[in-house]
Amino acid sequence: MSGETHEAVHRHEAPKSFIRKYIFSLDHKVIGIQYIILALAAVLVGMTMSVLMRLKLSWPGTSWSILGTLFPHGAPGGVMNPEFYLSLVTMHGTIMVFFVLTTAPQGGFGNYFLPIQIGAEDMAFPFLNMMSFWVTLVGFIVILAAIFVEGNTTIANSVGAALGGASGSTVGPIGGWTGYAPLSAVGLPAGPGQGAGMNLWIVSIAIFCVGSLLGALNFITTLLNMRTRGMQLMRMPLTCWAWFTTAVLALLSFPVLLGGGILLLLDRTVGTSFFVPGGLVFGSSVLTTHTGGSPILWQHLFWFFGHPEVYIAILPGMGATSHILSTFARKPVFGYRAMVFAIFAIGLLGFFVWGHHMFISGMSPYSAMTFSILTLSIGVPSAVKTFNWLGTLWGARIRFTTPMLFAIGFVSLFVAGGITGLVLGQTSLDLPMHDTYFVPAHFHLVMGVASIFGMFAATYFWFPKMFGRFMNERLGKLHFWITFVGVYCIFVPMHTMGMVGMPRRYAQFTEYRWLDTLHPLVVFVSIAAIITVLTQIVFYFNLVWSVFKGKKAGQNPWEATTLEWTTTSPPPHDNFAGVLPVVYRGPYEFAVPGAVKDFTMQTEPEASEVAVTEGVGGNGHDVHKH
Amino acid sequence: MATMFTSTKPLTKSGIGGGPKRGGPNGNGSPKRNGHGRGFSDLQSSANRYRIGMWVALASILMMFTALSSAYIVRAASANDWQPLRMPRIVLLSTALIIISSGTLEVARRRLKEAANAHRRWLLMTVVLGIGFLLSQLLAWRQLVRQGVYVASNPHSSFFYLLTAAHGAHLLGGLAALAYLSLRRSVPRDNELAVAKAQAGADAVTLYWHFMDFLWLYLFVLLFFVR
Numbered sequence: 001m002s003g004e005t006h007e008a009v010h011r012h013e014a015p016k017s018f019i020r021k022y023i024f025s026l027d028h029k030v031i032g033i034q035y036i037i038l039a040l041a042a043v044l045v046g047m048t049m050s051v052l053m054r055l056k057l058s059w060p061g062t063s064w065s066i067l068g069t070l071f072p073h074g075a076p077g078g079v080m081n082p083e084f085y086l087s088l089v090t091m092h093g094t095i096m097v098f099f100v101l102t103t104a105p106q107g108g109f110g111n112y113f114l115p116i117q118i119g120a121e122d123m124a125f126p127f128l129n130m131m132s133f134w135v136t137l138v139g140f141i142v143i144l145a146a147i148f149v150e151g152n153t154t155i156a157n158s159v160g161a162a163l164g165g166a167s168g169s170t171v172g173p174i175g176g177w178t179g180y181a182p183l184s185a186v187g188l189p190a191g192p193g194q195g196a197g198m199n200l201w202i203v204s205i206a207i208f209c210v211g212s213l214l215g216a217l218n219f220i221t222t223l224l225n226m227r228t229r230g231m232q233l234m235r236m237p238l239t240c241w242a243w244f245t246t247a248v249l250a251l252l253s254f255p256v257l258l259g260g261g262i263l264l265l266l267d268r269t270v271g272t273s274f275f276v277p278g279g280l281v282f283g284s285s286v287l288t289t290h291t292g293g294s295p296i297l298w299q300h301l302f303w304f305f306g307h308p309e310v311y312i313a314i315l316p317g318m319g320a321t322s323h324i325l326s327t328f329a330r331k332p333v334f335g336y337r338a339m340v341f342a343i344f345a346i347g348l349l350g351f352f353v354w355g356h357h358m359f360i361s362g363m364s365p366y367s368a369m370t371f372s373i374l375t376l377s378i379g380v381p382s383a384v385k386t387f388n389w390l391g392t393l394w395g396a397r398i399r400f401t402t403p404m405l406f407a408i409g410f411v412s413l414f415v416a417g418g419i420t421g422l423v424l425g426q427t428s429l430d431l432p433m434h435d436t437y438f439v440p441a442h443f444h445l446v447m448g449v450a451s452i453f454g455m456f457a458a459t460y461f462w463f464p465k466m467f468g469r470f471m472n473e474r475l476g477k478l479h480f481w482i483t484f485v486g487v488y489c490i491f492v493p494m495h496t497m498g499m500v501g502m503p504r505r506y507a508q509f510t511e512y513r514w515l516d517t518l519h520p521l522v523v524f525v526s527i528a529a530i531i532t533v534l535t536q537i538v539f540y541f542n543l544v545w546s547v548f549k550g551k552k553a554g555q556n557p558w559e560a561t562t563l564e565w566t567t568t569s570p571p572p573h574d575n576f577a578g579v580l581p582v583v584y585r586g587p588y589e590f591a592v593p594g595a596v597k598d599f600t601m602q603t604e605p606e607a608s609e610v611a612v613t614e615g616v617g618g619n620g621h622d623v624h625k626h
Numbered sequence: 627m628a629t630m631f632t633s634t635k636p637l638t639k640s641g642i643g644g645g646p647k648r649g650g651p652n653g654n655g656s657p658k659r660n661g662h663g664r665g666f667s668d669l670q671s672s673a674n675r676y677r678i679g680m681w682v683a684l685a686s687i688l689m690m691f692t693a694l695s696s697a698y699i700v701r702a703a704s705a706n707d708w709q710p711l712r713m714p715r716i717v718l719l720s721t722a723l724i725i726i727s728s729g730t731l732e733v734a735r736r737r738l739k740e741a742a743n744a745h746r747r748w749l750l751m752t753v754v755l756g757i758g759f760l761l762s763q764l765l766a767w768r769q770l771v772r773q774g775v776y777v778a779s780n781p782h783s784s785f786f787y788l789l790t791a792a793h794g795a796h797l798l799g800g801l802a803a804l805a806y807l808s809l810r811r812s813v814p815r816d817n818e819l820a821v822a823k824a825q826a827g828a829d830a831v832t833l834y835w836h837f838m839d840f841l842w843l844y845l846f847v848l849l850f851f852v853r
Contacts, residue, residue, distance in 0.1 A: 124675040213686050221679040225671060251682065255690035263697060266788065271778040274701060292705030292781065297697055304693070 014573035024134075026126035027573060031133050032112030033466070036459075038137060039104035040540070042095050045144070047533050049092040049171075054526035056080045056088075058519075060508035071151055073169040082507035083192045087150065087170035089505055090193075091143070093177030094201065097309065098208050099140050101451050105316030106250070107136065107215055109458045110243040112466065114219060116564040117237050119228025119581045121574045124221040128214045136211035142204035146172040150197040164188065164268070165195030173197035176505065178306065181275035181298040185267040186290070189282045202265050209258040212250050219247035228563075230583035234340070235602065237562045237587040238333060241340050242319025245347040246312050252351070253308035260301030267293070274298075299361055303354035310447045311350045314414075315343060317454020318385060321410045324461050325392050327560045328404035330598055332588040334391030335384075342381035342388075349378045359430045368427045375425035382418055386411065401558075402476030406457035409484050410450055416488075417446025420495065435505070438498025441491045449487045456480075456539070463543075464557045468569040469550030475542040479535060486532030493521045559599050562587050566603055672819065673826035680830035684837050687796065691841060694792065695848060698785050709780045713850045714769040720762040721846055727755035728839040731804075735832045738825060749808040752835070756801045763790055782849075789845050797838050803831045 015021050025031060055064065061079060068078030075084055111129065115122055123129045149160040153168040160166025165188040174193040175184045179201065188195040223244045227236070263274040271289055275298045278291035326333045333339060355363060355371030389411050398404065420442040423429045433439065456479075463471045497518055502509070509515045509522075556565040563583070567576050581603045589600040702708050734748035767790070770776075770783065777787045807828060813820040 125679060217679060217682050217686070220682045221675050225675045225678050251686045252689050255686045256693040259690045259693035259697070262788070262792075263694075266777070266784065270784075272784040273707075273778075273781060274697065274784065277705075292707035294701060294704040297700050297704070300700070301693055301697065 024130060026122070026130050028111050028115050028123045028126065028129055029466075029571065029575075031129050032108050032110075034133050035103050035107035035111060035136075036109070038133075038140060039100045039108060040543075042099035042103070042140060046092050046096040046100060047536065049088045049095075051530060051533055052080070053085060053088050053092065054529045056085050056507060057509075058523045058526040060510055071169075071171070073153055073167070074151055074171060080507075081169060083167075083170050083174060085507035086174040086505065087172045087193050087197070090174055090176055090179075090201075091147065091172040094143060094172075094205070096448065097177055097313070098205065099136075099143070101313035101447070102208075102212065102250075102309070103136060104455050105320075105451060105458075106219075106243060106246050106312065107133065107212075109239075109320065109455070109462065110219060110246070110316060111215075113462065113564055114240055114243050115222060115226070116567070116571060116575050117240050117562055118223060118226065118231050119563050119576070119583065120222060120226035121576070121580070123218045124225055125218050129218050132211045132214035132218065134211075135207060135214065139204045139207035139211060142200055142207060143172075146197045146200040146204070149200060150193055156196075160196040163196035164199045166197060167192035167195075170197065173201045175201075178299075178302055179264070180302075181264065181267070181295045182277065182280060182293070185264055185275045185293075185295075185298070186280065186282075186287060187268050189285070189287060191282075199265070199268065202261050202268075206258055206261045206265075209254040209261070212254050213258075216247040216251040216254070219243055220251065223247075228580045228583060232583075234337070235583055235586050237319075238322040238336070238339055238343070239316070239319035241343050242315045242322075245343050246315045249308040249312050249315070249347050249350065253305040253312070256301055257305035260298060260305070263301075264298065296358070296361055299358050300354070303357045304351075306357065307354040308347075308350045310443070311346060313447050313451045314454070315347065317410055317451045317458075318343065318414075320454045320458040320461070321389065321407045322385075322392075323562075324403050324407040324457050325389055325411075326588045326590065327461075327558055328399040328401055328407075329392050329396035330399070330590045331392055331396045332586075332590055334388045334394075336586065336588065338384055339388055342384040345381035346378060346385075349374060349381070353378065353425075356425055356430070359427050360434050365427075372425055372427050376422060379418075379422060382414075386415055386418075401460070402471070402473055402480060403457045403459075403461035405477065405480045405484075406453050406460060409480065410453040410457060412484075413445055413450040413453055413487070417442060417444075417450055417491075421446065432501075433498060435503055436498035437494045437502045437504055440504050441494035441498055444494075445487070445491045449491070453484075456483075459543070461558070462564075463546065463550075464553030465564055465569050465571070467547050467550070468553055469546055470553050470557065471546040471550060472542050475538050479538045479542065482535040482538075483532055486528050486535065489528035490525050490532060493525050497521060559597075561589055561599050561601050563602055566601060673822035676823070676826040676830040677833070680833050684834070687837070687841075691789075691792070691845075694785075694789060698789075698848065699852075701781050701785070705781075707780060708782055711770070711775065711782050711786055711850075712773075714766040716762050716765045716769060717846065717850075720759050720766065721842065723755050723759040723762060724839050724842050727752045727759065728836050730755060731832050731835050735828050738828050743812065746808055749804060753801060753804050753808065756797060756804065756835075760794055760797060760801075763794055766790070786849055789849065793838065793842055793845060796841075800831070800835050800838055803834065807831055 014027075015025070021027075022030060025034075052067075055062070063078035064075070064080075065078045067075040067080065071084065074081055074087075111123070148155050149163060150156060150166050150168065150173070151171045156166035156168035160168070170193040172193060173179070173184070174191065175198065179198070183190050183194070184198055184202075186194070187198070223236075223240060227233075263272075266272045267274050267276055267290070273290040273293040275295055276287070276290035276293040277295065278287075278293075280287040280290070322333050322339060353371055353375045355367060356375045359368055359371075393408075420438070424433055424439065424442055460471050460476055463469070498504075500515070500518060502515055502518060509519075553569055555568055557569075558565070563581055564571070566581055582605075583602045584605045585600065585602055587602060589595075589602075591598050592600050730748050731752040734745040734752060737745035737748060767787070770786075775783045777784055810824075813824045815821065
């Protein structure tokens with residue numbers, strides 16, 4: 001008992017002022033929601049850009065008058081320029097990968113639920129946590145600035161000119177989210193978007209790296225240091241393992257991108273030659289200012305970060321899926337230990353496979369073979385996870401709620417998208433597929449849509465905890481079915497296009513007559529994409545409506561077992577109202593033989609333990625309270 | 627009471643996936659270890675976050691310098707335009723200063739446990755040595771500039787400026803932390819938590835400083851002896 005009163009005395013008071021409570025908040029829950037709002041805003045920009053790309057690809061000559069008004073140089077008369085399209089590709093990729101797939105799963109849900117699930121009052125370093133969000137937000141503002149600096153003629157001629165020159169005919173840099181040198185490294189001579197837009201792009205990514213590093217530092221320290229009594233590592237929910245592994249990946253991969261970004265910026269602004277070889281010809285002039293740099297070096301640095309990054313995007317989705325499948329299957333996760341080791345194996349192998357992005361960049365066949373074998377070996381832990389998810393569902397009496405549907409959708413998309421990874425991971429098969437639509441089809445399914453499905457599942461699942469109200473089930477199911485069918489309609493045909501040989505990153509195919517037969521498929525994909533994007537309005541509406549009008553949810557509406565369900569919805573400022581929970585068992589004890597209910601909370605003591613602790617005088621906590 | 631629940635019961639569910647097993651594959655720890663998941667007291671644990679956080683931060687800093695070093699090695703081999711710099715002599719002074727500063731800081735850290743304020747003199751000495759190191763690095767830049775060697779002159783000079791600047795920026799952060807430590811009010815001896823936190827903070831800053839010391843030695847060897 002004395003332990004509890006001690007804790008109660010130290011209870012942190014919630015800040016009173018609006019600014020400290022909702023804007024510059026130190027509370028991990030508020031910061032988590034801020035991250036989620038950032039991702040919800042960023043994904044709108046990213047989705048709009050993907051629709052514009054589809055419009056260009058399917059109806060290349062059509063005039064869209066609103067674009068002509070907004071971007072008189074990028075889309076003169078409403079018809080998009082090829083450069084305009086290429087900058088859309090770049091900005092769509094950058095915004096989606098960094099500001100959606102990295103922020104929502106880790107910064108958003110991880111921030112909100114990792115401390116609660118391990119029974120901590122907050123993160124280890126709340127101030128760094130706040131900084132990590134605000135730094136990331138600055139990064140987002142800088143990447144948005146690239147749109148205006150490159151897209152608006154007035155701004156391009158004033159601010160853009162000062163930041164390295166801007167053309168006014170694109171909506172950002174051109175170079176894809178990978179920003180390959182030397183195109184990205186020589187500045188304005190390389191063409192539109194390579195001046196101010198590219199500078200802002202690099203600066204934004206560098207800022208984002210710093211924000212992510214602060215976040216990762218916090219996650220790792222919190223998980224190692226702040227677990228509550230009894231929360232042994234192997235009693236943590238799989239979500240925590242996923243967030244932890246993700247944080248380790250971010251911690252070790254973002255510094256490499258930061259280093260590469262600094263080198264790239266120096267090449268552009270100071271005139272060094274890290275990545276720019278001598279003798280490049282642009283138009284009719286030879287570039288004499290640089291010599292001897294290695295463009296492949298940038299690819300190595302970028303992909304050493306870039307490959308772990310795809311796992312940074314998807315691992316939290318895997319964690320959420322395991323968690324949700326178990327809850328609604330009313331069964332423990334099949335093979336908990338194997339799941340933990342599989343997460344680690346995926347994270348570890350993820351550091352040794354970056355070369356598979358560079359098979360045709362030129363590398364020794366021996367290293368290509370090594371990268372290939374390592375890449376294919378990721379299939380093993382991935383299969384372990386898939387079979388364990390199926391094992392969890394096997395013979396279960398499933399509750400088909402919206403979060404469960406999205407979690408099952410995650411498994412489906414992960415398998416469908418992952419299987420083509422086996423094609424791209426082999427050197428001989430990758431050669432014809434490289435830079436065709438097969439590649440975007442593969443990674444959109446597996447890292448894009450699957451991760452997002454994990455986050456949809458997480459949103460519907462944890463919304464009652466975060467706001468004390470359910471999201472609307474009917475709208476949720478509508479959202480699920482249209483999105484689920486929609487994404488398959490978008491990305492399965494793209495595999496076919498890739499196998500026919502349709503190159504990616506081309507603004508239009510009107511000059512390539514041999515691809516004419518594919519045009520109906522291109523139009524079909526665009527229509528599916530537009531319907532799927534419009535369906536997201538239902539999700540946004542549901543989200544906002546449910547905050548105010550949703551059905552009230554209690555403390556543990558899903559009858560789940562982990563610590564976040566032992567506190568009120570929404571949780572108080574210090575998560576557990578001053579009394580930290582004590583953990584006695586693993587995270588997924590559903591349908592325990594002989595138990596009274598079909599779920600046993602982590603805080604329920606073992607019957608034998610009650611006797612033991614009473615016998616020896618207890619550990620300072622009154623176990624009967626839980 | 628105890629035996630009622632621990633006795634083995636026939637599993638009501640069978641087949642693939644099985645039912646939950648007590649203490650089985652779910653990794654449920656043995657009840658004996660409950661409440662002792664962490665091997666140290668809450669007090670130490672609360673303060674330990676600074677030490678853990680510092681190790682984690684160092685891992686990330688190490689990765690950045692590893693990336694830059696591999697770029698250095700690859701770039702040196704990728705073309706024949708590499709012209710090795712003549713070492714500015716004053717770099718030797720920098721190296722000496724930073725090695726000594728690590729020593730003085732270690733003394734300060736150990737003194738912290740003893741009487742109040744005994745460590746401050748040593749902390750201040752470390753700050754002075756740290757500033758000396760940075761000034762000495764700046765002078766090295768000046769020497770090179772006077773010889774007409776700039777950032778973009780050749781790849782080796784690019785890397786020299788870049789690596790010294792990156793290291794210097796990190797060291798500047800260390801100096802700020804040292805300044806904070808030496809200006810901080812002494813914590814009351816009877817507040818155990820505050821004492822533990824002060825010690826952990828000092829340990830973390832010392833660790834950082836030693837790391838910067840070793841990092842410089844490594845960069846020194848890489849820049850002037852590996853080529």
